[in-house]
Amino acid sequence: MNKIKNAIMIGATVLFTACGGGEKTVETETIKIGGLAPLTGSLAIYGVTTTNGANLAVDEINKNGGILGKKVEYITLDTKGDSTEAVMAYNKLIDKGASAIIGEITSKPSLAVAEIAAQDNIPMITPTGTQVDITEAGPSIFRVCFTNPYQGKVLAILAKERLNAKTAAIMINNSSDYSDGIAKAFIEQADISGIKIIAKEGYADGDKDFRAQLTKIAAEQPDVLLVPEYYEQASLIATQAREVGVKAIFIGSDGWDGIAKTLDSTSYNAIENSYFTNHFSMQDTSSKIQNFLKSYRDTYKEDPSAFSALGYDAIYMVKKAVENAGTTDKDAIVNALKNIEYDGITGYLTFDEHNNPVKAVTILKITNGEYVFDSKLK
Structure with missing residues (x-):
């Protein structure tokens, strides 16, 4: 559990009226991505391993210049695998200025959050929620795993x-x-x-x-x-x-x-x-997967699970979408995700009309x- 890093909030977006008239935007110092996962309770084994994969991706991204030249904060909140807790955590992340949400991990809390995130048009990617109706909540909801x-x-x-x-x-x-x-x-x-x-x-x-x-x-x-x-x-x-x-x-x-x-x-x-x-095989000899395995093992002293790989891919998908959009505007990120072509640890994917991945099993x-x-x- 001590491998999980809860980032410290830095900066805020402030709108103010300049003396000469008009609004100016003071850009945030970081790009905030919210994470929802069961970090305690009976489902913690799934939440922790997914979060480890996501944190590994964030560390790599920040070491390589961040996204749009800004550092990434990955703010993970514990949902205990409960739908009510997940919705409360989602609201906290939005209040903290998260531009996108990674999670939830299991299907029921994923669906509960998806229904609200869809109303807010917040880009949400569940790495591992396989229940088919999660992405049917609305056009801003995506998944990395197959259904x-x-x-x-x-x-x-x-x-x-x-x-x-x-x-x-x-x-x-x-x-x-x-x-x-x-x-x-x-x-x-x-x-x-x-x-x-x-x-x-x-x-x-x-x-x-x-x-x-x-x-x-x-x-x-x-x-x-x-x-x-x-x-x-x-x-x-x-x-x-x-x-x-x-x-x-x-x-x-x-x-x-x-x-x-x-x-x-x-x-x-x-x-x-x-x-x-x-979702992937550790026996895959591609340099991409072998580098992921080495980095994960070096960091966490154990093999990654498929959940780890899906969490890792979810972060990189947000990165690619934000870079393709050129902004952290939520509508632009959603549109970029819809048109994404992503080749990750868990395979090459595009999204179908329901925002489910089209990829091999x-x-x-x-x-x-x-x-x-x-x-x-x-």
Whole structure:
């Protein structure tokens, strides 16, 4: 947590009337970007790693002359992953003069903030909020990550084209829009691709025992088992699935990033040869990604997550938009973002008509607890 740097406010924009008449603008000494993230609470692991990536980008930008010749202040406020806290934090950041907002991290608080930011026409980029209706809040709302339906569709394409699956089963978190959105899109694409869904079981957020549902799935002997879930519960489902005799290949969503960390190395066999969607691969040999990895490891003494890379890209996207606009005027930034072409750590992207990124999805395969690059699908 001590890696997170909350910037100190410097300067302010002041309008005054000169003696000779007319208004003059005293430019701010810095360009302020606001950050919204859960830095404490159960979701802090996601907020901290995203913020670390964003701070790394800010440090690099400032070392290289800033944006439009000005230093960048990245002011991050803790939302605790709560929608009400996120809205309060958003209002504080706007009061502090933020020209753009990075965040929120998870989908529900992202949507809560997006609805207000859209009314204010404040440029907002969620690095990691995958719920599809976030960007539907208004034209000033963007995202770096792909949406839940998009990765659900890609997972079905993976099952058919890469794994030759004819049948599939699904474990759905009935308490999660994230899980449900991915599962629905998977089912739609599976039907198009000719994959038969032979079992679908549900559970609630916080459940720890999935053996009853998994025993039913084991009896159906599916080729693949989709688990659209975050890695804490996904690791429990995977290990229990093997215990009750599920032989299927596991396929998971981007929430699986980090699943190996939850398991002892003696349990890696439970997730061996599983596949999941992600936003980049640390095995990518491009100099851009390898430089990012080195810089992140040097700074934080650990590997970056996909959330780190998305936070990093979000900052650089704001930089490019402001530079293309030539100003920190919010309307100009929004217009620049709409027309952006950005090649970052998580891929080359443009935005579609709903401000969702058009880009390839990285597929990773788990081998001996390592995430090995498999392919890119679109």
